[in-house]
Amino acid sequence: MNFTEKKLKSFSMPLSDTEDQKCKHAIQEVRNSMANLGFEESSNGITRVFDNTSSYQTFMKNNESGEKIKIFLQGSYANNTNIKAESDVDVAIVREEIFNTLFRSEGIYPQNNETFGFYNVPQKPITFKDRVDTCLRASFHEQVIRHNKSIRVLGNSYRKNADTVPANRYRNYRGNYSNDPEDYVGGIIIKPDHGTSIINYPEQHIRMGRQKNIATNHFYKKQVRIMKSIKNLMTDEGYASAQKMSSFGLESLTWNIPDNIFTKYDQLRFVFDDIVIYLTDHADNVANFKEANGIKRLCNDENQVTDYLNFISDLKSFYEFEIGD
Structure with missing residues (x-):
């Protein structure tokens, strides 16, 4: 051809300002819904990670339980590589204070939990995804559809369809030689309803x-x-x-x-x-x-x-x- x-x-053009606003509205709606679980937004509110992208993010904390989450757009909209045929946005809801790790096990400087002062915590009978699902249904009712890896919130004239992805933080320490627990490459680990866990690096992307x-x-x-x-x-x-x-x-x-x-x-x-x-x-x-x-x-x-x-x-x-x- x-x-x-x-x-x-015409193929190469980025998203319009209207589409950008709908992306921002999608993350706003998810943020508002998470307030049902007792989360409060940080003083910075919703910000862009980088200019000229829809890489919106916000941080929330539950002051009663101490839980911290980061909500951010990922995928083609966040990367400003979307085309008109891509109508859905991906919204990650990442729990920060409980995380999975990847350590360096080989060489003369192997790592483990003791290296950074970490400890294991027991899993709760109700998963983080279950809690997010209940929370979204309370806000959007029949507009919520649960999938294996994500929870879809159907869009409208105000916001785009949003595939929300509940996940835990994944910390990759393989490049860490300082033993600083904050020196890691951040990823997310998704635990689907069925099948094995999935590790992605949307922020690094x-x-x-x-x-x-x-x-x-x-x-x-x-x-x-x-x-x-x-x-x-x-x-x-x-x-x-x-x-x-x-x-x-x-x-x-x-x-x-x-x-x-x-x-x-x-x-x-x-x-x-x-x-x-x-x-x-x-x-x-x-x-x-x-x-x-x-x-x-x-x-x-x-x-x-x-x-x-x-x-x-x-x-x-x-x-x-x-x-x-």
């Missing part, structure tokens, strides 16, 4: 994406939006490989492209063509690609590697740009 520069520019966008003269996030839009066109055309690609997966795939590929040209169509060429020429390295957080591997097994390779091959045959514009 032939693409003009004008078409790619936002941070790394911002760094790459600055390093590429703000071409990185434009190209991510273009990649997602073209993937949707491929899906419409019946490409099975495109149907297997997630929004996060495509953002991560693009994140692994070297910075100089994004800055070689000032035309979006030429840059995207070089991205496709790079992915094709380096297909044998896809198994070593990282997620956009720079920590986890993008592919967990050979089947996932094959899925990405099939998509790259189909993308190469699908994408063509027009010389004249």
Whole structure:
């Protein structure tokens, strides 16, 4: 399919101010609901982690129980890589004072709970997700749908659909050599209703994406939006490989492209063509690609590697740009 520069520019546009406000309203509504559990917002209120993104966050504390939570947007809206087809926002509700850890067990400086003065606490019969579920239902009633990993709050003209994700803080201490308990890479651990726990690094994802966008003269996030839009066109055309690609997966795939590929040209169509060429020429390295957080591997097994390779091959045959514009 032939693409003009004008078409790619339309694909690359960030969210509108109206969409941004709906994102902010979504986190406001979740914040207001958590007050039902006795949580009070800090004096800073809702703030942006970084400018030019919808990376809204707020902190709350239950003064009676001592519980602390952080509520923040994650995913494509928080990273400013969303496209019009992505209508839902992801809101993480992270319990901070109870956390899971990843220690360095090898080498001459192994770590354990005693290193940082931590201790284990017993699990409660009612999970944090159950409490959040009850809280949201008290506020939104029939607009709440519970899923395995998240709790969806249906949107309206005022706010977007919000997939709320109750989680515990996950502290990665593998790069810590100071024994400072506050020196860690922060992640979250999600405990679904069924299946094993899931570890993600949404805040690191936002941070790394911002760094790459600055390093590429703000071409990185434009190209991510273009990649997602073209993937949707491929899906419409019946490409099975495109149907297997997630929004996060495509953002991560693009994140692994070297910075100089994004800055070689000032035309979006030429840059995207070089991205496709790079992915094709380096297909044998896809198994070593990282997620956009720079920590986890993008592919967990050979089947996932094959899925990405099939998509790259189909993308190469699908994408063509027009010389004249």
